[in-house]
Amino acid sequence: MRNPDTTAYGSGGALAGDVLGAYLRTQAVAFLRALRLHTEAAGSAPAGGAAAADAAEAARGLRGAARRIAGSLTTFRAVTDSAWADGLRGELAWLSSVLADEHTSAALPARLLDALHRLSGSPDRPGGAAGGGLAAGPLRAAALLERQLAPARARAHAAALQAMGSSRFHAVVDAVAVLASEVPLDPVAARGPVADVLVPLAAVPRARLEAAVAALPRPAQAPPYDAGQDGSWHEVRHLLRIHRYAREALGEDVARPAEAGGALARQGDAAEAAAASAAAARTPRIAPATAYALGVLHADQRHEAEAARRAFHRIWHPAPTPA
Template identity: 55%
Template sequence: MAQQHLDPTDSTAGPAPTGDALAGYLRAQATEFLRALRQHRETGTAAASNGTEESVDAARALRRSVRRISGSLHTYRPLLETEWSESLRPELAWLSGTLSMEHACEARLERLLLALHRLSGATILPVQAVGAAVVRGRGDTANQERGNLTVGAAKAGALLERQLTLARTRAHSTALQALGSSRFHAVADKVAVLASEVPLTAAAHTTELGPLAAAAEERLTDAVAALPLVTAGSPYNAEALVHGLSPDPSPHPQDAPWHQVRLLLRLHRYAREALFGTDAPIDVRLLTAGQALDRHRDASEAAAAAASAARTPRIAPATAYALGVLHADQRHEVEAARFAFQQCWQKQVVTR
């Protein structure tokens, strides 16, 4: 699908949106934040502690509105009072990061267990196979590599379950503590004010949003241009596998530019929402590219979790083997996501 570039000079689209349109967008997002916060509080402490569907939905809505407010403060910062916006942005980033950790741990565990299930060919999930493996004993490993992977997958699944469940529990406690902290209440107070009054600069009312939104799009385009899209066209990247299994626990440097593009794509989407409002045209290309980059992020972090688990001291060789296979599988998923993004992005370049 051809890319729909922002054109601030288009005279057929009616009056160009100015800072007043930005104010309306920010008020709407602040209202969504307050609504989600009220929903979260209405679920009650007991429900929040158990992670009910209502509290999960409320936390998701909170993250969604926080990201959009923060992204808009970044893209359109020349139109907002500097001291106010620069003090609020890092607090919103803290809140978004804190609220996202629990969901990330849960999604990562589910992804890894399903991958282990697929790779081992087991009829039950790896963590369910632990008890059966103990009953069968070591004599029931007839199919060598597949058998080793099945037994190793059960133990690897149990190890990942322990590690990521613990991380999720800690993240849940951290989120609950954050939502009850004075720091959060200060942020909530500022957002509550934002729902009725947006601190625009004096010139914002006559300043068009188009050029600032176009600048966000240009930053995205430049970042994509710097990606190794030729490498992304290859089916597998062995260098990333070798790094992931090394003793170095730091993220692979290959992933960082792609994560940055994902962030810039999100900022571009939010800039379009503020610019066009509820009439924002749906850009299927952006949605498809964003989905590919989300898969890239998820697979990259899942691979890192598998590699981290493989560094656990004194684990059985079969467990380490299964985790190594799992890591390689997730790095394959990383490359597949890059290839999908490359296909999407280069297609729009050719057809526009």
Template identity: 40%
Template sequence: MTEATSAESLLGAHLAAQAGLFLRTLPDVRQGNLRRVGGALHTFGELLDADWARQLAADLATLSEVLGAEQAHGRRLVRLLASIDSLTSAEAAVPGPRAEGGTGREAVGLLAGHPGAPKARALMERQVSLARSRAHSARLQELGSARFHALADRMTLLASDLPLRDRSGDRQPAEALLPAVRATLQELAESVAELPLERAATPYNRDALHRLGGTVTPESTESDDLPWRQVHTRVLRARYAVEAVQPLLGAAAERPLELLRGYGDLLERQAEAAAAAEAAAGAARTPRITPATAYVLGVVHADQRLEVEAARHAFGVSWPDLAHSGWLTDPWLARSN
């Protein structure tokens, strides 16, 4: 049983711990730390001063986006260069992450010896490296901004004095946080129900590639990827909400947290592959490149969309572990140690 005697004290302890981590690790700000505070503000906002929580949430979202961009471009570069190197390899290679469950060794790369490969690789490396450099400059500028210093002041306050909406001193029992957690999990379940999981029923979704192949536009991929981004956001919110009340739920929270972490990893993987595919498609539209270079970049795009479909398939296969477990229902959330 948690030592917290009220919902306010439990939430305050959670946010104080996150704020303390933020302040101790400056200037090395961790995106997960920002997301946890933002998630708590979203899920348990009814307990907090509305104007204060709204401003802090907006500043956290801006900082998370700016700071995350440099790392995202770095991971994207590694992913894209690995894709090109694998596709152009003249030697058989051990199966990569997409070939989970496979046996033996992969065949020689599809683009081995292709004349457009060296220029495609150089173009991709140049464009993503430039984007990463710009993101690095934006990160340094943000860390020196008045907005960041104001955010640090708010986090200092959060570490010592939680700004509550009800300042009368009346306190609710700690279990009063559970309905908000339940609502967050139900929102996640509703978002997953809107996904086209039937299209992700196989790990190599040729139907999805056929729809995208040859007529890829930013609009077509945006409509395809948007519902998955929404689910990814709600998986993170659900995970962070359960983490916030874990002292209350004890061991009952361990399995759902394990599943939510796994879902987050899969959805992060498909999101990064989707972004890499978009970068390859954008590079293929660079003016005055040769048809051979554009062809290689088109194959890289398709390769990354296969990674997207493989991760979505894995999510669809594992989602029933949570959906059919009873952990999304009131009885689970009513239990505490």
């Protein structure tokens, strides 16, 4: 990050505890509101498409607030009551991982079936008018993927429902409800100025992110797509979130991290979809038309992942603007 943005509180006289406390309280309120919306959507009858969309939107809000609270407790641990912060952070990590599994296991088949639907609709594609013997491929591939991915989706949904009915979850909600009114802080650190306390702490995840990004192969050197790098990209996505939430807590502009995060999300979704179509193609005794459609699907998703990787680098290393 060659152009460090200005730190909103960096030069003012605000106290670290006030700024962090306000951010955590805001996120706690957002968590509780999302939980209420989720409960309403889940309880509404009949449970149609609109209710499911509301529930998914509420779950997204819940995940986002849980990640922000957990991220802030990590980055700014020294400003909080550390024992309390470590406990809550672990519980929020558990919750957001359960919710993320539920989201991913539903989003992956939706993405694949949508791409196959477009394949079968295009005049040029295997299922199109000119497809000949390949016409049934996308439909058969969709049926195969649906069959293979439905159990994982059902399991993740059941796990999320079970988690949200557990006493462990209720304890998390109670802790967040307390947080909404009163944030347990370290009495000394909380009274320090933002610039002396929070800003140096926020530089830590930023440095870790910079190192992880620097370790990514740049598009010019990189082979077209290498699934072996999916882990590095996943790590960058995780570190970018932590960095972004630290900036948010400091009241800084997060437009660029948010845009870069969008590219990383597209990268991750496409890479996962490419892997799932390759895995499905290893199913014994599938028809050649099915395998062909899965090959097209795999390559299309791989290209989307590549495009998202290039987009991330463009956002993160912008070309120097002419003076």
